[in-house]
Amino acid sequence: MEQPIAVTRQSFDDWMVPVYAPADFILVRGEGSQVWDQQGKSYIDFAGGIAVNALGHAHPVVTAALVEQAGKLWHLGNGYTNEPVLRLAKQLIDATFADKVFFCNSGAEANEAALKLARKRALDQGNSSKNQIVAFNNAFHGRTLFTVSAGGQPKYSKDFAPLPGGITHTPFNDLAAAADVINDNTCAVIVEPIQGEGGVLPADPAFLQGLRELCDRHDAVLIFDEVQTGMGRTGDLYAYMQYGVVPDVLTTAKALGCGFPIGAMLTTDELAKTLGVGTHGTTYGGNPLATAVAGAVFSIINTPEVLDGVKQRHQWFLDGLNKINQQYPIFSEIRGGGLLIGCQLTKDYAGKAKQITQLANEEGVIALIAGPDVVRFTPSLIIPEQDVKEGLARFARAVARICS
Numbered sequence: 001m002e003q004p005i006a007v008t009r010q011s012f013d014d015w016m017v018p019v020y021a022p023a024d025f026i027l028v029r030g031e032g033s034q035v036w037d038q039q040g041k042s043y044i045d046f047a048g049g050i051a052v053n054a055l056g057h058a059h060p061v062v063t064a065a066l067v068e069q070a071g072k073l074w075h076l077g078n079g080y081t082n083e084p085v086l087r088l089a090k091q092l093i094d095a096t097f098a099d100k101v102f103f104c105n106s107g108a109e110a111n112e113a114a115l116k117l118a119r120k121r122a123l124d125q126g127n128s129s130k131n132q133i134v135a136f137n138n139a140f141h142g143r144t145l146f147t148v149s150a151g152g153q154p155k156y157s158k159d160f161a162p163l164p165g166g167i168t169h170t171p172f173n174d175l176a177a178a179a180d181v182i183n184d185n186t187c188a189v190i191v192e193p194i195q196g197e198g199g200v201l202p203a204d205p206a207f208l209q210g211l212r213e214l215c216d217r218h219d220a221v222l223i224f225d226e227v228q229t230g231m232g233r234t235g236d237l238y239a240y241m242q243y244g245v246v247p248d249v250l251t252t253a254k255a256l257g258c259g260f261p262i263g264a265m266l267t268t269d270e271l272a273k274t275l276g277v278g279t280h281g282t283t284y285g286g287n288p289l290a291t292a293v294a295g296a297v298f299s300i301i302n303t304p305e306v307l308d309g310v311k312q313r314h315q316w317f318l319d320g321l322n323k324i325n326q327q328y329p330i331f332s333e334i335r336g337g338g339l340l341i342g343c344q345l346t347k348d349y350a351g352k353a354k355q356i357t358q359l360a361n362e363e364g365v366i367a368l369i370a371g372p373d374v375v376r377f378t379p380s381l382i383i384p385e386q387d388v389k390e391g392l393a394r395f396a397r398a399v400a401r402i403c404s
């Protein structure tokens with residue numbers, strides 16, 4: 001048999017379009033919340049592929065679902081439906097406010113569908129000036145042109161003008177400012193219950209409640225982007241359940257496939273009618289392989305054991321991080337919900353989040369940043385206590401080094 005091509009981290013710089021700057025090692029294997037690189041060095045995974053691998057790596061039940069479906073049917077195209085997609089739709093509907101589901105392959109695509117739905121709904125009502133979308137500063141909704149435009153971080157959109165119009169940004173958690181821009185010409189408001197990429201910033205309950213009321217008053221579609229907060233990340237299946245504020249449309253991806261690409265837009269019967277036959281679609285959306293995996297993932301995550309376990313693990317992280325911060329005061333705030341935790345660096349350490357995660361890698365733990373001033377943790381929802389302890393001990397050594 002032919003030898004596989006030899007690859008090193010240098011190969012990335014040689015062969016890949018340089019949109020990423022990955023770490024200087026290559027991971028080759030994972031099990032639970034541990035991963036190993038080409039040299040056999042072990043790391044505790046506190047990143048989970050950016051809030052994706054919610055059941056860790058190589059979960060036996062999820063792997064079995066993938067393998068079983070791989071031997072049956074991978075893909076049909078949307079001229080033919082399939083069993084796994086229908087079962088997953090029913091699981092999502094039974095567990096949420098939604099009556100209908102649209103499947104796609106990523107978070108950006110789920111948001112793209114949500115925004116298109118809102119625009120078309122207003123147009124179908126005969127109101128061609130009701131096309132304005134309200135979004136929030138610092139938000140992240142994906143990387144398509146529409147979703148970078150809805151996102152509130154100009155660094156992701158400014159190089160790609162002309163951008164889709166009709167999108168207004170206003171400060172997050174500022175209800176008065178939102179009330180100033182939401183009116184009868186607003187077709188949608190899109191918001192993350194906890195801004196993830198923007199720095200792990202939770203919405204105030206009154207803010208989301210207020211947006212709900214404004215959307216009701218002006219007949220606008222309230223879209224919750226739960227791509228990062230969904231699928232148990234905050235300790236409830238979806239964060240809206242914690243807030244007690246029900247959106248009209250919810251987008252979910254990341255942990256839905258635990259690493260197998262899949263996204264979904266959930267909505268009501270009434271709104272779903274907007275996207276009639278031929279109005280929207282995607283080749284791979286709802287394919288049997290992705291939906292069989294997500295069905296297995298869903299069955300495991302949507303249980304009291306896993307969801308309550310997230311709340312318990314939140315406390316383990318908080319206790320450990322507070323202890324580190326007592327010894328080396330580098331965090332001004334530790335915030336977030338469940339296993340979406342952000343540590344805001346003090347003024348003295350501003351801009352050093354990346355450097356801290358690089359030192360963490362050297363010490364054998366994988367952490368994330370959320371902007372230059374926030375260290376973010378989004379581990380597996382079922383990470384064992386021993387791995388939390390060991391990972392935090394390694395992280396503490398990295399913090400000690402940045403402080404010395």
Ligand SMILES: *Cc1c(COP(=O)(O)O)cnc(C)c1O
Pocket residue numbers: 105106107108109111140141142143192196197225226227228229253254
């Ligand atoms: C990651 C993320 C997205 C984009 O998801 P992709 O799968 O990368 O397209 C959208 N919204 C939020 C809140 C996210 O965290």
